[in-house]
Amino acid sequence: MKPRRMLDIAPRLIVFAATLLLLAPTTAVAQEEGPGWKTRSPFRPLNLPAANTLRTGAGRPGPDYWQQKVDYRIDVSLDPTNQLLTGSETIRYTNNSPHALSTLWLKLDANLCNPDSEARVLEVPPLLFGDSVFDFTCSDGTGISLDRVAAGDRELEHEVMGTIARVDLPHPVPPGGRTEIEIDWRMTLPEYGYGRMGRDGTLYQVAQWYPRVAVYDDVSGWNLTPFLGAGEFYQEYGSFQVALTVPDNFVVTATGTIQNPDAVLTDEQQARLARADGSEDAVAVITGSEARSNRDRRASGSKTWRFAAENVRDFAFAMAPDFRWDASSYNGIRIQTFYRPEATLWEEANRMSWVTIQHFSERLYPYPWPHATTVEGPNDGMEYPMLTFVPTETTREGLYWVLTHEFGHEWYPMIVNTNERLHPWMDEGFNTFIDIESVEVYFEGEPYADAISVQPLELWADHSVPGTEQAMALSPDQQHDLFWAAYFKPALMLHTLQYEILGKERFDRAFSEYTHAWAFKHPTPADFFRFMEDASGMDLDWFWRGWVYSTARLDQAIGGVETTDDGVTEIRLESRGDMVMPAELRIEYGDGTSETLKLPVEMWKLGPEYAYRVPAGREVTGAQLDPREVYPDDDRANNAWSR
Ligand SMILES: [Zn+2]
Known part of the structure; x- marks a missing residue:
């Protein structure tokens, strides 16, 4: 789903708060431990699920890792007069688990639109998301009606329960076995499909349109968290x-x-x-004037479009009579943009798509499918394998932001397939993080590129409110501020890890290796934590605890500066919040020189105070913590000291 358009970026107000602190007494001050530091040190190990032969202690898939495979053959027709989809499908389910399965569970996410869905019964309030409102009440759809569920001639017992359905199989599928079931269904398409699909006149963006089998995995068995609207898919x-x-x-x-x-x-x-397949520049497959004249064409019958896809986790489609269609090629991948003739800003969208797909391919993992396509339309921004929905937009910056974001989802979660319904920060958050660099590449030298990189830290000031902020580990349905907890706080976290903790080279290598290790698999948060620690060579439990599992706050301070009898100057540094971070300390000397030191986070291992010692003979005239102001520090007024 889309994040807020990021256009209204004011220059960050940089306030230098130089506070004179009284000199502390020259007698040694006992190192007081913060509350709970003795037993609840921020450096204690994270309580993660035990590693095993499926998921190793190094955060990699183990030798016994398995996941299910589900293949679909679907015949479906769409009647635009009645907004009616009528379909029949054969699901071939391959049980790679070591367990026999006697039921299959289906996901019927479009049943969110039914009067008896959890979301409708509970009157789930609209999700306020930056400038956008996502209403999950979906009053004009019908959900998916199952007309027939069968295996061969045999009708199968089944029960629909809101957005899921249980199907009893005639025989259990043994480990390594396969089964096939057939389903006939109908569905009336909603005009506004809960922010994930919809239509505008004769333009359709269609998703969650067929009965899909739920994920059965080694972590939770069947994953059946109901669809309430805010949480996405697995x-x-x-x-x-x-x-x-x-x-x-x-x-x-x-x-x-x-x-x-x-x-x-x-x-x-x-x-x-064919010409586009040999061209890095966009070729018009359907021109603007052709699109306009197609608008007036009446149907004289029907046409059947046949599509095939391998190794994807979902299937969506879009259609209109009056699409403009541009295509180009990156590295053998067809880059396609479909848009209505009025959406003139979209004439640049193919170039934007090309740069986006190239950037993420080189940076993270090569784009693995034959085409990457984006469709202009009513949806505020949504992602499916090979296909994204992006709104018309009114500025280049706004268009690129949403376009690169929805394509970024091809990597997280279409390639690295996490459980979005539970862990939005591994999906929206990873994606928002990579999008920022994508914008910096496309808008290099333009103000938008400079503004975007500091945006997460600026948003921190507005959104990270003590007492109301929620841990990003919570599921989307529990988040009051999903925009912050699932999108920009994780982006700030990863940016901080990249530039302030590991360094760009060390981080980029580990993050790309993680993406390769878990491509087309289902990693959990514990797998990511372990992988990044193993690949970077750094214990990061303290980092994940502060950022993911709590709303810990950072407040680094200079507690005092004193010179001892032997001439050594001690700069007393304090970590007054419950989040620890490394410290960057700038020291100014009486001879007019200065230096900036990076102190590793281990400085806090013995407690929340650390004395940095300047050898005798050097007069210290000033000291400042976090001089570049890159940390979300709660109280900057206590960061500086001067004589
Ligand atoms: Zn998104």
């Missing part, structure tokens, strides 16, 4: 063969590759696509 990988029948005046794009181009595209369009 899916198995598999292949899709989808035949989508729509009126023949529509142009369709989807997850997957078109299997029958001769039947659905003109010769001219195919020739233009």
Whole structure:
């Protein structure tokens, strides 16, 4: 889902607060330990699930790691007069777990729209999200009605429970075994689909449209957390063969590759696509004037578009009669943009997409699918494999921000497949973090690039409110400020880890290795923590505790400066909050020189006070903590001392 547009970025007000502190008495001050430091030191090990042969203590998939595979063959038709989807599907389920399974659980997320859904019954209030409001009441859809669930000739017992359904299998699927079930269903598409899908006139952005099998994993068994709207999705990988029948005046794009181009595209369009496949610059497959004249074409019948996709965790599609369609190629990947003729800002969107896909491919993991496509439309921003929905937007900056964000989701969670419904910071947060660098690349030399990098720290001041802030480890349904806890606080956390704790090179290498190690798998938070510690060579339990599992606050302070009888000057540093961080200390000397020291976080291991000793013979005239003001320090007034 999208984060707030980031345009209103005021220059950060930098306040130098130089506070004169009284000299402390020259007698040695007992090192007082902060409350609980003796038994609840911030350096105590995190209480993580025990490592095993599936998930190792080094944070990697173990030799016994397994996950299920779910393949779909779907025939579906969309009647735009009645907004009705009618489908039948065959699900082939491969049980790679060591357990026999006698039931399959289905996800029917579109049932959020049903009157008896948890979200409707509880009248879940709209999610306020920056400038946007996400209303999950979804009054005009019908959800998914299951008309028939069967295995061959045999009807299967099943029960729908809100956004999930249980299907009893005729025989348990043994470990290593397979089963196939068939489902016929109907669904009326909502105009506004809870911020994840929808339509605007004749433009459709369709998702959560077919019965999907829930994830069965080694961590939780079946993952059946109900869909309340704020939490997103968790899916198995598999292949899709989808035949989508729509009126023949529509142009369709989807997850997957078109299997029958001769039947659905003109010769001219195919020739233009072939040209685009050899071009880094956008080629118009459907021009603006063609799109405008297509708008007036009436359907004379229907057309079936056939798509196939391998190794994806979901399938979405979009369609309209009047799409403009631009295409280019990056490294053999077709980069596609679909937009209405009025959305003129989108003429740059193909270039933006190209740069985005190249940047993330080089930085994180090579883009693994044959196309990367984004569709302009009513949705505020949403991501599916190979396909993203992005709003029209009114500025280049706004368009790039949402476009790169939705494409960033191709890496997290489409490639690194976490449980978004439980751990939004590993999905939206990782993504917001990588998006910032993507903006810096595209807008290099422009004000937006400079403004974006300090945005998370600026937002900290507004959103990190003591007493109301919630730990980012909580699920989205529990978050009052999802914008902060799931998007920008994790971005600030990773940026701090990258630049202030590990250093860029050490961090980037570990983060890319994590992405490779868990590509097309299901990592948990513990796997990420362990991996980053193992790959970077640094114990980071104290870091994850402060940032992920608590709302700990940082307040570094200079408690006093004193010169002992032997001429040594002690600068007494204090960690007054319950978050610890390394310290950066700038010291000014009487001879006019100065130096900046990086003190590792281990300085706080014996307690929240640390005396930095300046050898005899050097007169200290000033000292300042965090002189670059890169930390979210609660009280900057106590960061500086001068004689
Ligand atoms: Zn998102």
